[in-house]
Amino acid sequence: MKKKTLVLGASLNENRYSNIAIKRLRGKEVPVVAIGLRVGVVADVTIATEKVDFKDINTVTLYLNPTRQVAYYNYIISLKPKRVIFNPGTENMDFIKLLKENNIESEIACTLVLLSTNQY
Numbered sequence: 001m002k003k004k005t006l007v008l009g010a011s012l013n014e015n016r017y018s019n020i021a022i023k024r025l026r027g028k029e030v031p032v033v034a035i036g037l038r039v040g041v042v043a044d045v046t047i048a049t050e051k052v053d054f055k056d057i058n059t060v061t062l063y064l065n066p067t068r069q070v071a072y073y074n075y076i077i078s079l080k081p082k083r084v085i086f087n088p089g090t091e092n093m094d095f096i097k098l099l100k101e102n103n104i105e106s107e108i109a110c111t112l113v114l115l116s117t118n119q120y
Contacts, residue, residue: 002030003120004056006079008072009063009090010036010047017087018063021111028115033057051075061085061111066092077102085111 005025010018018034019042025032026043033054036047051072057079062069069092076084077098083105086092096106114120 002028003058003082004031004033004054005059005061006054006057006081007032007034007045007061007063008076009068010034010042010045011063012036012038012040012042012047016063017112021061021063021087021115024112024115028120030120054079057081059083059085061087062090063087064090066090066095069095073098077104080104083107085109085114087111 007018007022010022013019022032022034022042022045026045032045034045034047037049039049040047058081060076060081062084073095081104084099086106086108087110091108099106
């Protein structure tokens with residue numbers, strides 16, 4: 001089964017890495033859900049603006065700076081993902097510690113690199 005992924009910090013701007021990540025994930029047929037500041041569609045993925053109770057999330061890939069992540073700590077933990085990917089600029093040791101305490105793996109990596117090297 002493909003690793004259903006939540007892109008958190010999704011953008012409609014085609015120059016943003018979160019937007020590119022959604023397209024690349026969908027290109028590899030990974031099921032994707034997304035939350036961002038504005039409602040819209042990237043590839044075939046509708047971006048929500050609220051904390052939706054998504055089911056069966058394997059991976060959360062973060063495109064939010066550490067300060068903005070705080071509001072999502074409990075939400076992400078409640079989704080019970082297998083792992084959280086901290087993309088460049090999102091590294092957050094406080095959150096990584098909290099994830100570990102909740103038996104959720106964390107990875108400081110780039111989703112785009114993981115996809116391009118078949119390590120996703």
